[in-house]
Amino acid sequence: MEFDFQWLLLGLPLAFGLGWLASRLDLRQWRREQQSSPKAYFKGLNLLLNEQQDKAIDAFIEAVQHDPDTSDLHFALGNLFRRRGEYERAVRVHEHLLGRGDLPRAERERAQYALAQDFLKAGLFDRAEAAYRSLESTAFATEARLALLTLYERSRDWPAAIETATRLEATGAGSFAQRIAHYHCELAQEAEARGDTDAAEQALTRARQAAPQAARPIVMIGERLARQGRHDEALAAWAELMAVQPAAFGLVAPSYAISARAAGLVDEARTRLESLYAQAPSAELLKARLELASDGIERRRLLVEHLERLASITAAASLVDESLRQDSVLERAELLSVQKAIAAAARPLQRYRCAACGFEAQHYFWQCPGCQGWDSYPPRHIDEL
Structure with a gap:
């Protein structure tokens, strides 16, 4: 059978027309979707800037429904829920993101970090710790370790805090020597409370090794020696504190004076205290000098x-x-x-204070300059209230 080329001539325009029509329909649908999603997004952004968070959330939910594959909208919605204290809804948003198989690795790590923040804000510390730990070897590793460090401080898990701070310092995230010294001092206090003097002494030694110039370990070592009646050694420790952290010496100045009297080194102590006081007088240094004064005059x-x-x-x-x-x-x-x-x-105290906003002024105002309220100033000075 011979092929009729007339059918070909008729079919080509028809096929072209159908293809063009289908493309136009798809293009219009795509344009409608793209127009509706940004419109809802910008509406939500505008409401958020105007402090209308409830309406902003509704607008973002609408935007997500129009374009469920847009991860940025999910992140915005999850952050809004977290800021409002709706942690359960924030968790659901970020877990939904993590459940998507087509999510790029960078976005998945971002969602994991956001989920960890949700757990932390919700007070679910165990789940927050696990979520942050899963971010090792990711772009959020440093942020996760910093959050873990805060978490360990809140839970008073000092060994874990020491390990995390040491790793942060090793990765170039900054110097954590002072904080590590504080963690060892906290361990020393706990050891002293349970009567483990050897552990307390070891913890203070590690604190000094971590930050030789830190004031707290030296203060605690001197106080510990003074409690044991080893006043000569306590004075030597506090003399070092005078040299490395003179501003912090006021914390132990009265104790220094008591140990000096107990050790029979009053004259030497008075000379040192007078020198420090001449440089920077303070109430604590005065108290120490009064302790060593010879008489009431x-x-x-x-x-x-x-x-x-x-x-x-x-x-x-x-x-x-x-x-x-x-x-x-x-x-x-x-x-x-x-x-x-x-x-x-x-x-x-010789000032007036607004009862509405607390704005203080030397002169009496009938209208508060702070909150613009009328008759909000009690007609009495602060010291009379």
């Missing part, structure tokens, strides 16, 4: 000198107490020092 002199340098209400109260203890009246210079300290302490 010297204590009153030290208090007056301190009040001349710093208008401290604590020092003023101590001067009054010293006067009562000696059953003597304050001299004029002492009274002036006390008056100066009281005036300085009272000055911040």
